[in-house]
Amino acid sequence: MDMISKDQFQxxxxxxxxxxxxxxxxxxxxxxxxRLRSNKMAMTGLIVLVIMTLLAIxxxxxxxxxxxxxxxxxxxxxxSWTHFFGTDDFGRDLWTRVWWGTRISLFIGLVAxxxxxxxxxxxxxxxxxxxxxxxxxxxxxxxxxxxxxLLLLAIILIVFMGPGIKSIIIAYAITGWVGTARLVRGQIxxxxxxxxxxxxxxxxxxPSRIILQHLIPNxxxxxxxxxTFIVPLAIFFESFLSFIGVGIxxxxxxxxxxxxxxxxxxxxxxxxxxxxxIVFSMILLSFNILGDGLRDALDPKMRK
Amino acid sequence: xxxxxxxxxxxxxxxxxxxITATFFLMKLLPGNPFGExxxxxxxxxxxxxxxxxxxxxxxxxxxxxxxxxVVKGDLGVxxxxxxxxxxxxxxxxFPASLELGIxxxxxxxxxxxxxxxxxxxxxxxxxxxxxxFIALIGISIPSFVVAPLLSLYVGNKWGILxxxxxxxxxxxxxxxxxxxxxxxxxxARMMRASMLEVASLDYIKTAKSKGLATGKIVVSHMLxxxxxxxxxxxxxxxxxxxxxxLVVESVFVIPGLGYQFVSSITTLDYTMITGLTIFYAAILxxxxxxxxxxxxxxxxxxxxxxxR
Numbered sequence: 001m002d003m004i005s006k007d008q009f010q011x012x013x014x015x016x017x018x019x020x021x022x023x024x025x026x027x028x029x030x031x032x033x034x035r036l037r038s039n040k041m042a043m044t045g046l047i048v049l050v051i052m053t054l055l056a057i058x059x060x061x062x063x064x065x066x067x068x069x070x071x072x073x074x075x076x077x078x079x080s081w082t083h084f085f086g087t088d089d090f091g092r093d094l095w096t097r098v099w100w101g102t103r104i105s106l107f108i109g110l111v112a113x114x115x116x117x118x119x120x121x122x123x124x125x126x127x128x129x130x131x132x133x134x135x136x137x138x139x140x141x142x143x144x145x146x147x148x149x150l151l152l153l154a155i156i157l158i159v160f161m162g163p164g165i166k167s168i169i170i171a172y173a174i175t176g177w178v179g180t181a182r183l184v185r186g187q188i189x190x191x192x193x194x195x196x197x198x199x200x201x202x203x204x205x206x207p208s209r210i211i212l213q214h215l216i217p218n219x220x221x222x223x224x225x226x227x228t229f230i231v232p233l234a235i236f237f238e239s240f241l242s243f244i245g246v247g248i249x250x251x252x253x254x255x256x257x258x259x260x261x262x263x264x265x266x267x268x269x270x271x272x273x274x275x276x277x278i279v280f281s282m283i284l285l286s287f288n289i290l291g292d293g294l295r296d297a298l299d300p301k302m303r304k
Numbered sequence: 305x306x307x308x309x310x311x312x313x314x315x316x317x318x319x320x321x322x323x324i325t326a327t328f329f330l331m332k333l334l335p336g337n338p339f340g341e342x343x344x345x346x347x348x349x350x351x352x353x354x355x356x357x358x359x360x361x362x363x364x365x366x367x368x369x370x371x372x373x374x375v376v377k378g379d380l381g382v383x384x385x386x387x388x389x390x391x392x393x394x395x396x397x398x399f400p401a402s403l404e405l406g407i408x409x410x411x412x413x414x415x416x417x418x419x420x421x422x423x424x425x426x427x428x429x430x431x432x433x434x435x436x437x438f439i440a441l442i443g444i445s446i447p448s449f450v451v452a453p454l455l456s457l458y459v460g461n462k463w464g465i466l467x468x469x470x471x472x473x474x475x476x477x478x479x480x481x482x483x484x485x486x487x488x489x490x491x492x493a494r495m496m497r498a499s500m501l502e503v504a505s506l507d508y509i510k511t512a513k514s515k516g517l518a519t520g521k522i523v524v525s526h527m528l529x530x531x532x533x534x535x536x537x538x539x540x541x542x543x544x545x546x547x548x549x550x551l552v553v554e555s556v557f558v559i560p561g562l563g564y565q566f567v568s569s570i571t572t573l574d575y576t577m578i579t580g581l582t583i584f585y586a587a588i589l590x591x592x593x594x595x596x597x598x599x600x601x602x603x604x605x606x607x608x609x610x611x612x613r
Contacts, residue, residue, distance in 0.1 A: 147319045149589045151548050152582050153326070159570060159578055160330040236447055243449045244551055244567045256449075263453040263556060267461055277450050285445035292441075 032221070035297040042293020045286035052283055056102040065093035067100040068251040076269055085275040088261065092251075098276050101253040102283070105235045108168055112234035113227055115173040120180025121223065125211045127181070128188035139185075142178055150175040154237070158246045168238050168247060176234070180226055187219045221298035228291030232284045239280065255280045308601050316594045321372075323586045327579040328371050332364070380580035385572050391580030394565055401471055402554065402561035406546050409481040413488035413542075418532075420489065421496025425531075426523065428501060436493060443490025448549040452483040452556040469558045480557045484549045488542050495538055499531040536600050543592040547585055 026034065036042055060067065064082075071091035079086040085094035127138040154171035161167040191197065192215065200210050235255075241247035242256025250257060255276050262273025346354075355361045362370075374381070380391035424436035459479060460468025467476050503509065504527060512522045550563035558564070562581065569577035 143315060144319050144322060147315065147590055147593050148323060149544060149547075149586050151544070152585055152589075153323070155570070156327060156330060156578060156582050159573070159575070160333060232445075240447065240449060240548065240552070244555070245571050259450060259453070263449075266453055266457045270457060273453055273457070277454065281446045281450060284447075285441065288441055288445050 028221070032294075032297045036293055039293040039296065041289045042297075045288075045290035045293065048282055048286040049290065052102060052279070052286070053106060056099050056106055059099035060096050060103065063093065063096040063099075065096045067092065067097050067253050078269075079271050086269070086271045088272060089265065094258075094272065094275060097253040097258060098255075098279055101255045101258050101276065102279055104165070104248060104252070104254045105238055105256075105280075105283070108165060108172075108238045109231040109235040112169050112172040112176065112237070113230040115169065116176045116180055116230055116234070117223060117227065119173065120177035121184050121216060121219075123177065124181035124184030125188055125216060128185040129192055129207060129211050129215065131189075135185075142181060145175070146178050146182075148175070151237070151240070154241065155244075155246055158241060163241075163246050163249050165248065168241060172234055172237055176230070176237075180223075180230070183222065183226060184219055187222055188215050191215055191218055225291060225295045225298055228287055228294055232287040232291075235280075235283065235287075255283075305601065309598055312594055312597045312601075316590050319590050320587060324372060324375050324583060325368075327583060328368055331575060331579060375583060380583060381576040383569075383574055384576045385569075385574040391577055391584075394577065395562065395581070395584055398560055398562045398565045401559055402550050402563055405477070405480055405484065405550060405553070405559065405561060408477055409484035409549075410488070410542075410546060412481050413485035413492060416485070417489040417492025418496050418535075420493035422500060422523075422528070424493065424497040425500030425504065428504075433497075437497070440490040440493040443486050443493075446486070447552075448483055448487060449552040449556070451486045452480070452553045455479050455483050456556055469556075471557075471559045471561075476557075480553050480559060483556070484546060484553045487545050487549065491538060491542060491545065492535065495535055496531065499534045500527060503527050503531045533603055536596060536603065539596040539599075540589070540593045543589055547589065 036046075065071075069092065071087070073091065075087060075089050075091045077083055077087040077091075083093050083095060085098055087093055088097070123138065123142075127135045127142075153175055154168075157171045157174070158167045161170070197210060197214060200214050205214075238247055238254060239256030239259065242254045243260045245260070247256050248254035250261075258276035259273060259280065262269075262276060266273040352361065360367065378392065380395075383389045383391065383394070420436040420439060424433040427433050456468040456479065459465050466479050468479070470476055509522065509526060512526050517526075547563075550561060551567055552563070553559070554561045554563035555567045562584075566578070566581045566585075569581065
């Protein structure tokens with residue numbers, strides 16, 4: 001048997017260093033963004049929403065018409081190059097009114113969702129963190145509010161407060177936060193038993209600091225997903241109320257009252273209902289598919 | 305179990321009380337005078353007689369107790385705009401149409417929604433799944449107040465297949481029922497799909513498969529039975545969906561139901577009618593929620609246990 005001589009060996013050269021094989025580590029948000037980007041449906045939703053928002057902000061600014069001036073010579077025009085979406089029975093330009101309405105709807109959606117989140121997250125956080133008697137009482141309150149039909153409560157609140165953006169937002173804020181509070185509470189009940197909370201408590205952190213600095217940042221993913229479901233809900237809420245006549249009042253435009261107006265005239269001027277309907281449905285559809293995509297991207301349990 | 309039912313019942317009563325109280329105080333907040341402009345010209349003695357007749361001379365807490373008593377007895381007051389009609393009369397007159405519409409649309413949505421959900425789950429991640437879930441997504445995104453006018457416009461007017469409105473023969477029922485069922489179908493299909501998928505991964509399904517049971521038999525007698533249970537929990541949201549839907553659908557299709565009545569009383573600011581109908585609707589919803597809780601407690605012992613904690 002041949003001996004293996006020493007000269008058959010040579011030292012392996014260090015060709016790569018370990019750092020170049022390992023990919024740079026991704027933060028939670030980079031990782032989520034990477035996953036969201038590969039989801040075509042969700043990205044379509046996101047892009048449609050961005051376009052809609054830009055149009056809602058800029059279309060009324062650059063339009064030759066404003067949303068309330070009446071041109072009684074130009075009533076009931078069909079869509080054309082001067083009036084992209086046609087005009088209504090007062091000669092108001094529908095292109096401007098639809099985007100103005102979108103602006104109002106998005107504004108109400110965002111403000112209502114913010115209020116909903118602030119109240120819901122704090123309520124849920126406090127209730128879950130303190131537990132025991134506090135939790136018990138706070139949960140009983142939620143159970144009662146939860147079984148009050150919110151839309152009905154909102155309708156009577158607005159009927160008696162008088163219609164308008166402020167009333168809608170207040171009515172939504174009073175009634176809408178319960179779902180968020182329940183969601184956040186469930187999540188924080190799981191989190192508060194973990195070691196980092198114990199560590200913070202041992203180091204003498206106050207409850208307010210633990211809730212705001214340690215617990216809530218850990219439920220941010222959940223909250224982001226929740227936003228994409230609350231905003232369309234709030235937009236729906238506004239439009240529904242405007243549709244039955246307790247929301248935004250003309251001459252102010254909102255998608256709900258445009259659709260309601262359109263429904264009255266649809267037999268002879270279908271353009272009056274078609275355009276606001278398309279815009280409204282696209283917004284809701286985009287929010288929903290973006291929300292589904294975000295949930296898949298942000299929820300660690302879905303990772304394989 | 306009895307303890308659980310009692311507890312739910314107490315919640316139901318509290319919720320109803322909160323709503324009735326809220327409506328009473330909202331009525332008190334209204335500016336102006338309950339007797340309208342005529343009161344300004346009336347001599348004070350007459351006004352005092354009128355007030356005494358309606359019990360408005362008593363302190364507020366007595367008025368409140370009287371109001372509460374009336375509501376419990378089923379007296380919701382007299383219409384503000386048409387003083388010859390009581391709220392209860394209006395409900396008796398127009399509720400049957402709404403109830404019929406609600407039941408028809410519910411039947412439609414249960415059939416279509418569950419079928420879609422089952423198909424989607426059995427063909428998981430195939431085109432049948434994607435198309436069913438896309439339909440469901442559209443159902444969630446496009447609310448009844450968009451669907452109803454469009455159906456009435458195209459199917460009713462442009463194509464002339466079905467009548468675009470009114471409430472006469474059976475052909476008048478179809479379009480409103482579809483418009484109202486749209487959202488409910490979506491909720492049911494999504495829920496049923498998730499529930500079926502969860503059941504499909506359980507061990508006893510594997511057992512059934514490995515002992516060579518036919519797929520059809522597994523689906524019908526093993527999966528469906530268990531998958532359908534969680535559907536009971538969304539009965540509440542579905543009832544909300546149907547009732548808010550009737551407000552819109554009845555106005556669009558000009559159906560003489562309670563929803564139409566409610567919306568027109570909002571436009572004419574008929575305050576007593578609005579509060580009366582709100583209490584009525586709220587009562588229906590709360591009772592549905594109560595029944596949902598009870599049924600769910602019956603079928604799933606875990607809920608009962610956690611409810612006691």
